[in-house]
Amino acid sequence: QVQLVESGGGLVQPGGSLRLSCAASRSDFSIYPMGWYRQAPGKQRELVATITSGGTTNYADSVKGRFTISRDNAKNTVYLQMNSLKPGDTAVYYCNTEDRVVEGGIVRRRVYWGQGTQVTVSS
Numbered sequence: 202q203v204q205l206v207e208s209g210g211g212l213v214q215p216g217g218s219l220r221l222s223c224a225a226s227r228s229d230f231s232i233y234p235m236g237w238y239r240q241a242p243g244k245q246r247e248l249v250a251t252i253t254s255g256g257t258t259n260y261a262d263s264v265k266g267r268f269t270i271s272r273d274n275a276k277n278t279v280y281l282q283m284n285s286l287k288p289g290d291t292a293v294y295y296c297n298t299e300d301r302v303v304e305g306g307i308v309r310r311r312v313y314w315g316q317g318t319q320v321t322v323s324s
Contacts, residue, residue, distance in 0.1 A: 203227045203313040205296045210318030213286055217322070221281040223296030223315055231274035233300055237281045239292035239320075246295065250281060263289070286322045293317040 204226040213219055221237070236251040250260045250270035258270050269282040279296060296315040301308050 203298065203300075205298065205313055205315035207294060207296045207315045207318040210294060210320045212321045212323065214324050215287055215322055217286050218282070218284045219286065219320060221283065221294055221296075221318060221320070223279045223281075225277045225279070225296075225298060227277070227298075230277040230298075233298050235270075235272055235279040236297045237270060237279070238295045238297060239290075240295065240317075241292040244292075249294070252279065283320070286320075288322050291320060291322050293319050 206224045207221060209219060209221040211219060223235070232254050234251055234253045237249040238246050239249050240246040248261050249264055250258060250268055252258045252270045252272050256272070260268060260270070267283065267285045270279065271282070272279045281294070283290065295317045297313060299310055299312045301310050
């Protein structure tokens with residue numbers, strides 16, 4: 202089973218920065234997209250950023266210009282550099298990836314999640 206382990210969260214003041222890391226266990230890491238999501242208490246999980254195997258990125262409007270997603274395929278790791286943090290960024294941040302498998306002739310999409318890392322932005 203694919204395992205994803207996030208790290209780098211913590212407490213930071215508004216305007217500060219954090220860099221999150223997500224280490225993946227899969228040997229074929231490089232061919233699959235990766236993403237960062239976040240979930241605040243009482244809220245649904247939402248997309249933060251994604252990156253394709255080729256390095257194409259996209260971001261939620263709320264973080265565009267402040268966050269940067271990147272990947273190091275040699276290290277099976279995806280990063281999220283978070284700058285100019287706001288209290289609204291406070292959430293548990295989750296790394297995810299997906300793949301597709303064939304079972305009984307049916308192609309199924311599988312999604313994997315890490316355990317999450319807490320980011321708290323507060324003065």
